[in-house]
Amino acid sequence: MITxxxxxxxIKxxxxxxxxxxxxxxxxxxxxxxDFATVLWTKFLNVDPDDPTWPDRDxxxxxxxxxxxxxxSLLHLSGFPVTMEDLxxxxQWGSHTAGHPEIAQARGIEMTTGPLGQGFATAVGMAIAEEHLRAVFGPELVxxxxxxxxxxxxxxxxISAEAASLAGHLGLGKLTFYYDDNHITIDGNTSITFTEDxxxxxxxxxxxxxxxxGHDRVAIEEATREALxxxxxxxxxxxxTHIGNGAPTKHDTPGVHGSPLGEEELRATKELMGFPPDExxxxxxxxxEFFSKAMDRGRAAHAAWEERFGRIDAATSERWAGYFGAxxxxLEAPEFDGKIATRAAAGKVFDQIAEKVPGFIGGAADLVASTKTAISFSGGFSKEDRAGRNIHYGIREHAMGAITNGLAVHGGLRP
Ligand SMILES: Cc1ncc(C[n+]2csc(CCOP(=O)(O)OP(=O)(O)O)c2C)c(N)n1
Incomplete structure (x- = not known):
């Protein structure tokens, strides 16, 4: 076994x-x-490269x-359908490996990211989706x-401040982020812009x-176990961490953020790693083999899930299809007495959709009284009631947008 x-x-x-x-x-x-990516992907992440869209994957x-x-690189080495040619x-134009990831769940890319902060808020939406679906189906299935x-x-x-505030309020215990605290952005050291605690x-x-x-993998593993x-x-x-870690002269510099290392620095980096500089x-x-063996954990979790899923009764199977299937x-045109505001009419239609589409979920940013975007017969999604289908976003509209994307791309829900 390699080290x-x-x-x-x-990966580097x-x-x-x-x-x-x-x-x-x-x-x-x-x-x-x-370093922390390797710890997470090889020791904790439960995914299956042979079936990247399995519903109960991390x-x-x-x-x-x-x-x-x-x-x-992680997807390629782990055996997802991301080839060496893709790398x-x-x-390049038309390739699967855009400058910033573009959603392709069948290849293991869960969400399009690049606009900073948006991916974080999207992940909060995914974590809300998991909590809700676990309340509906139980931990055997979700x-x-x-x-x-x-x-x-x-x-x-x-957007990340809004999303972090809501995630903390909701106590989303199955959400874990690693912060690449490298003190460097494009314009220089974070001492010029970002000094808060x-x-x-x-x-x-x-x-x-x-x-x-962030380069002590034992400490990272311990911290991850603590988070679990x-x-x-x-x-x-x-x-x-140190940006450009391993590059002899460019590490810890803003220049390594968004420009190629250059042939000379690249060769020197490879030599320091003990890699052939011209290959x-x-x-x-x-x-x-190292990554594939690590993926066996996710493969086994998936197989165990399939086994449990295979034993569900007909009613649960039908209910599952109502969420995860097409x-x-x-819809019937609602009946109104006299005149009705369009948003009030929309509210009645929401209720009808919610009755017929169990995965229909949504909310408002402290404006339900005006927008009527609520399901009248369901409670609020909260720390105490994960089954509630009305999400009280608070006054956090920007995060609400990204969280809604997260609910949608998670699968099973129709926000
Ligand atoms: C919303 C948004 N604003 C601006 C950018 C452009 N941009 C890309 S990375 C970056 C900052 C880089 O700093 P950091 O996030 O610390 O990344 P690192 O330097 O550690 O790679 C900026 C301003 C962006 N991608 N998204």
Whole structure:
């Protein structure tokens, strides 16, 4: 069996080669996040590369989508339908490996990301979807986690503050984010823009937080295990990393954020890793096996789920199809006495849809009285009642948009 370090180096090598070949892209963040990415993907994430859309899989969102070569490398090495040729075609017209990830769940890309902060809020929506569906079907059929990575830029964006506040309020205990705390953005060090106490802010919003050296994989694993135990709050693992980690002269510099390393620095980086400097897209012997073996955990979880799913009774099977299958419903024109405001009429139609479409879920940003976007016969989705179908977003419209996307792309619900 190869060492974990070799797996990390392979990811870094693929990421910097992809960017170099395209002569465009972001090598720094993948290099800085490769350590915690390897820990998460090989030790915790429950996904099945042979069936990437299995409904009870863990969800993973790379909110700092500019680090896309990290995601593509992980998917490729883990055996998802992302080929070596796809990696070589990074950022080329028509390729599957766009500069920023574009949703392709059959290939393991859960959500389009790139606009900073949006992926984080989308993941909050996925976690809400999981909580709701678990309340409906029970943990035998729905019981997965939502994981993601965020950067300084993600956490500076207002949308992430809204989403973090709501996630903490709702106590979304199966949501865990790793924060790539590298102190670098495009314009320089975060000392010029972002000096707040992020851990304190998230703790105040009701999150469990833990700070680790982002290149100490043992500490990262421990912090992740700690997050798994905290069931009543979402977790933020603050990983102090170094952008461009492993690049001898460019690490810790803003220049490595969004430009290729350059031939000279790339060769030096490869030499430091003990890789042949003139062999791009190098995957040492044993690395595919290392990732494939790690994926056996997800494959086994999937097989166990299929086994349980195979034993459900006819009523549950029908109910499942109502959520996860295609539905065709006929709506009747509602009857009104005299004149009615269009939004009030829409509210009546919502109720009708909600009766016929069980996965219909939604809410408002503190404006139900005006918008009438509520299901009159259902309660609110809350910490105490995950079965409620009315989501009280509070006055957080920007997050509401992305969370709605998360509910939709999760599957099973129709927000
Ligand atoms: C909403 C939004 N605004 C601006 C950008 C452009 N942009 C991409 S990355 C980035 C900031 C980079 O800093 P960080 O998020 O810390 O990433 P790192 O430097 O660690 O790679 C910016 C401003 C964007 N992608 N999305």
């Amino acid at each position: 974990e370090q070799l797996a990390v180096s392979t 090598g693929l990421a910097i080669d992809g960017v170099q070949k395209a002569n465009s892209g972001h090598p720094g963040a993948p290099m800085g996040m490769a 969800r993973f969102v790379l909110s700092n989508g500019h680090a896309s070569m990290l995601l593509y 070589r075609q990074f950022r 019981n997965h986690r939502t994981w993601g990575f965020v950067s300084d830029g993600d956490l500076m964006e207002g 992020v851990a304190g802010r998230f703790a105040a919003a009701g999150w469990h937080t833990v700070s680790v050296d 135990v905290v069931a009543d709050r979402p977790s933020l693992i603050i990983a102090r 791009p897209f190098y995957v040492p012997d044993g690395v595919y 539905v065709s419903v006929r």
